[in-house]
Amino acid sequence: MESSRSGKESGDIAIPVREVKPSKSGKGAPPVVAAPIRHGQVPPAGGWKRGVGIIDLILRVCAITATLAAAAVMGTTSQNLPFFTRLFQFQASYDDFPTFTFFLAGNAITCAYLVISLPFSIVCIVRPYIVGARMLLLIFDTLALALTMASASAAAAIVYLAHNGNPNTNWPALCQQFNEFCPRVSGAVVGSFLAVAILVVLVVLSAAALRRN
Structure with missing residues (x-):
């Protein structure tokens, strides 16, 4: 609860990440890592x-x-x-x-x-x-x-x-x-x-x- 509150207060948006489990053969995709996106950070559209x-x-x-x-x-x-x-x-x-x-x-x-x-x-x-x-x-x-x-x-x-x-x-x-x-x-x-x-x-x-x- 404390971590979720601190995340909301800092302006980060939590993105759910699904971890792909490796198959039996040992060949599995690496886990997907997503960086948090902050509010107000919009890339410049023309500058x-x-x-x-x-x-x-x-x-x-x-x-x-x-x-x-x-x-x-x-x-x-x-x-x-x-x-x-x-x-x-x-x-x-x-x-x-x-x-x-x-x-x-x-x-x-x-x-x-x-x-x-x-x-x-x-x-x-x-x-x-x-x-x-x-x-x-x-x-x-x-x-x-x-x-x-x-x-x-x-x-x-x-x-x-x-x-x-x-x-x-x-x-x-x-x-x-x-x-x-x-x-x-x-x-x-x-x-x-x-x-x-x-x-x-x-x-x-x-x-x-x-x-x-």
Whole structure:
């Protein structure tokens, strides 16, 4: 009675063990020994991998916001100067620069991909040890990172010329006249580089999670 009470107080669960008696020939199975199981000792079901999946999902939402804002600002950027002549009207629009058109397309594609990748990110939270979905995210995140970096870098070069010009090639500083156009495109480029930074973190997280599998 005292041993049973002490076992209940310590939190151990008694598991009945049946001892197999050896046969007449002397060949019998060894007795089965079972270790006591304590209450509250549950093996970790995902551990830090589930936490990585949650961070991954949050960062994807942030990257969607950044790329969507960058594409929307660039796609709605246009300015007409108040003075014009019969033959010429001074206007600046994003589609006057092929680089800005590429910037808009690159960020729109990245934003669409990130939206599609959300279910895969949720799967990585529910099943933290899955490899296939995380590998797909790693591959396509790297491609999205390359596309966004290329479009943002190309647009940043044009924004620099618009702000400072280039006297050697007679490129005027357009921002001296178009004082509304330049801040908008500059803000779009900053938002795109923010998305690039988030994508870098996503690639590192996916690679780290796969390395520990």
